[in-house]
Amino acid sequence: MSQWKQVQQLDIKFLEQVDYFYDDNFPMELRQVLANWIESQDWETASNHESMATVLFNNFLIQLERQCSQEQNFLHRHNLKRIFHQIQVKYKANPLQMAAVICNCLREERRILSTASMQEQGPLEKSMQNSAALEKQKVLDNKVAVIRSSVQMLDQAVKYLEDMQDDFDFRYKTLQLRDPLERNSSSMKQEVTTLQEILNRLDFKRKEFLSKTADVIKEIDALISSQLNPELKEWKRRQQIACIGGPVLIGLDQLQNWFTLTAQSLFQIKRQLDKLGELILKVTYESDPIPLQRPQMEEQVKYLIYHLIKSSFVVEKQPCMPTHLQKPLIIKTQVQFTTKVRLLVKLPEVDYQLKVKTTFDKDLPPGKVNRQFFILTNNTKVMDVEESTGCLSVEFRHLQLKERKCPTGGKGNEGPLSVTEELHSLNFEAMLMLQGLDIDLETCSLPLVVISNVSQLPGGWASVMWYNLLTDDPKNLAFFSNPLRASWSQLSEVLSWQFSSFAGRGLNKEQLNMLGDKLLGQHGSYNDCQVSWSKFCKEVIPGKSFSFWMWLDSILDLIKKHLLPVWIDGCIMGxxxxxxxxxxxxxxxxxxxxxxxxxxxxxxxxxxxxxxxxxxxxxxxxxxxxxxxxxxxxxxxxxxxxxxxxxxxxxxxxxxxxxxxxxxxxxxxxxxxxxxxxxxxxxxxxxxxxxxxxxxxxxxxxxxxxxxxxxxxxxxxxxxxxxxxxxxxxxx
Missing domain, CATH: 3.30.505.10 (SH2 domain)
Incomplete structure (x- = not known):
């Protein structure tokens, strides 16, 4: 059975993961119509050889053009032709990128198939996909919808206030135009009484509106602090786990929807408060509640808008070299790498270019790293509205790092930490001016490992795995000065992910037990055993000249390059x-x-x-x-x-x-x-x-x-x- 047919038979929770990584870069329609041909090509090799990638790209277009001509359904044929032209334009100048994208999609499919076939999920994967998390998301959906409804009702209340005030204003001005001699007439007294009743109702409605508005603002404040921010933090944690081979990262579009709807509610309340400011210019009175309460509410709303938008500036794709898509957060000097940032709040139209500047090790105190680097290429780009999501985003595709020469003439890497234990950071900054607010946007990547030779890649990847497994603090760049220990239950799950992610088939319990023996010696149960960073990656195995990780990484490399089909089929006990x-x-x-x-x-x-x-x-x-x-x-x-x-x-x-x-x-x-x-x-x-x-x-x-x-x-x-x-x- 072809890989694509196996994918289509997966449960819905796995199909949702598949749906995530098929996007405009490689639409799922192409995977469907060219399934057998795509699976018969060596995209892994092509992603590293430009001549082969060019040949495959041209053959791909020929296959797609043939499929278009054979398609009988008019609508399907139209869509395929449109996709054909999009792919042609997108990858004509860079066929290597297309090969890498398709290679990554096929690899992710294999990883998901492997995960689905495993009898048990590990504790980390369970925590990422438990039913409680799904229930929280439903509650959040409902809460955001309730707040939106409340704000819409406040809109109606403002309109009612305006109509009532116009009525009062009209009666009051009409009364002023009447003959002063009629002031003691019964009709005049009745009109004054009516005006007083209208003013009393107006005062009551103003107080009622302000009270309801205050309640909605409190609800939004609680929503942001107790639900939205924790959900964003959990998404960032899931991003860390996905970076080291864990479940495919999903949920950013959903986060964007929550952030956008909440921001829209705040912008709407701000407009309502602005309207109240206009109303009191026409009608105000002693003990009018609007001048007393409106300024404080306006400040609260501005504060919430500021911090909501500020927190919505995220790194959507962590820095990664196109030649090593499955090993993000490792950057080789003078080799191009890509990264992408995104603003989760869909903004009203911004009438100027929002520029994002990226800097390297911006806030790192002197002396914390032995080597210093600078960005060699253009480090500023303008955010654009992304067609598929409607949000502002920017992708840096051609960044390069170069090492700064040490002033003393030394090598610059003579400290206690090895090159692959040094952690660095990529920062992103922008200034957004919106409706009278100056919002300084800033975010940073997860910690990076910078290498100068591909031989350092295995050690760098070990550092990336260890860090992202054990901490969620993106600013803890001194982590390897005193690295935490990992429990075997944590580490074994991550090791299995390496095989499912890189080789399409994870490790079963028996295989992991053998690895536990290799690393820890024979135990009745390994789950509670603690593994030090040194034992995992630095100390040599007794009687050997290499460490546990070096041994395991060499096996992964052997499978990937020479044993992949028979490993995926389960022919290798291993x-x-x-x-x-x-x-x-x-x-x-x-x-x-x-x-x-x-x-x-x-x-x-x-x-x-x-x-x-x-x-x-x-x-x-x-x-x-x-x-x-x-x-x-x-x-x-x-x-x-x-x-x-x-x-x-x-x-x-x-x-x-x-x-x-x-x-x-x-x-x-x-x-x-x-x-x-x-x-x-x-x-x-x-x-x-x-x-x-x-x-x-x-x-x-x-x-x-x-x-x-x-x-x-x-x-x-x-x-x-x-x-x-x-x-x-x-x-x-």
Whole structure:
């Protein structure tokens, strides 16, 4: 079943997540009509190679144009043509961006499918998607609607006040024009009495209106402080979790709706209070409540408008390099990165350009970081109204950082923290002038890690994960001076997210238990165990030359580049100790095998199969791990299919028959084989075959040779001793 068909069968809560990341950058209609073609292309590679991205972009347009011509429904054809032109204009100058966008969409789909297939959600994910949160949102929807209704009723009350005052004003002026000789007449006295009654009612209605207005202002104040601001804070926390591979971030449009409706209510009240100011210029009297109460209310409303709009200035997309969309908040010097800010309140028309300026490490005290940077490119842009949301936003697409030379001539990174533990910040500022208010807008990104070499990327990503897992204070740039510990229940969930996000399939309980053993030693229960930052990322594993995170990150890289299809299909058990491996295979049919990641090599995968010795006892044989260099020559599925063991005087055989527990090899891996049988070629095709040489029985396991043809293996072994052969094959 295609990935898109699997997505369409998801529950509604997962479909809402899918809906979020299909937007104007890549409409869902395109995903639907070109589903099979899109899934058959290598967007991951294209997102990093401009020539390949250009070819795919042109092929994409050809496929879409063909689909337009075949579409029978007039409306659908019209929409596809419109989208065709939008995509053509948007990505013609930058096909790399389109490849990156599509790659990210496919990856997010896989992550959501993986999450949906997992039996249990972790505590962090549950907290992001619990029913209580949904109930709070319904309550907030209702509260905002009630306030809007109350403000509309106040509008009617102001209109009633104005009509009553006009009536009083007309009667009063008419009375003044009457002959003074009639002042003692009964009709004149009656008119004066009527005027007094109208004035009494007017006074009562003014007091009533002011009282109701005060109540609505209090309700809005409470709404902002006890509901809107906490919801915004929770959204920012969800953004942190999404940055490190957690659930897809949704809810910003909903927040915008709440903020906008609340702002509209405040603007409407401000207009009502302005109207009262006009009314008292025509009619006022002793103990008139409007001059006494209106100024204070007006100040309250201005205060609420100011702080509501100020808090609605948010970083919609955290800083990210287009080449590493899944690893935001890591910036490499002199490499372009993008970020986007948004104003959640839809404003009345602003009659000037609202400019946003971005600065780097604006408020960082001197001496807090060892390295200093400045923005190399244009750091000011104008906010525009976004067509899809109607809000003001601005995207900085071409920012670059450059390191400022240290005045003393030193390297500038000699402090107690490593380069990847130094945290930095990107600030955004704008000045909004609106209805007599000067609102200084300011916000900042989540803390950034700045690297100068891609080799620092794994360490930088570890810092980003650790920080965003354990704190929600965006200004805590000294976090790694004394980093908090993480519980295993927290950390294991984030590690599973790395596999679901980067590799399309998360980790199950058994796999996480093996990682717990690796990091913490064997425990009855890991959930309450605390993990230090140093143990996770800096200390080497006992007996090895690398840390736990370096080992795990190398496996992620291996899966992403060489094992993705078979990992997604669940063919790789991956994380299983040697002891558990033997326990699982012990009772199985000879030729049953499983694949696991090497514990001794960085980024290596091996397979182990079970045989029977002369006494009928199980014997376990593992091959030397395959690393990326060897998998470049031959995909893992073809290695499994063609693997041979050569024993003295015995015809080469493939000992691999069943993928654990009992799946026939071809059934498990068949769709991943690379076949050349149907290719028309005038030459006899060559065929790489992975071979291991069966060592004498006294040795416990065999050591495989790198994939090569049988003929090449024979030639080399005839001219080199076993020691020389091994050395030759291990050299670069």
């Amino acid at each position: 994380f299983v100790s040697k002891e558990m491996e033997r326990a699982l295979l012990k009772e199985k049919e000879p030729g049953t095998f499983l694949l696991r990641f090497s514990e001794s090599h960085l980024g290596g995968i091996t397979f182990t199969w079970v045989e029977q010795d002369e006494n009928g006892d199980p014997k376990f044989i593992s091959v030397e791990p395959y690393t990326k260099n060897r998998l470049n020559a031959l995909p893992i599925a073809d290695i499994i299919r063609d693997y041979k063991v050569i024993a003295d005087g015995v015809v080469p055989e493939n000992p691999l028959n069943f993928l654990y527990p009992d799946i026939p090899k071809d059934e498990a891996f068949g769709k991943h084989y690379n076949s050349q049988q149907n290719k028309v070629c005038p030459y006899i095709p060559t065929h790489l075959v992975p071979i291991s040489h069966r060592v004498p029985a006294q040795h416990s396991c065999s050591s495989p040779e790198p994939p090569m043809s049988p003929g090449m293996y024979e030639i080399i072994t005839q001219h080199l001793s076993p020691f020389e052969f091994e050395s030759a094959m291990s050299s670069p």
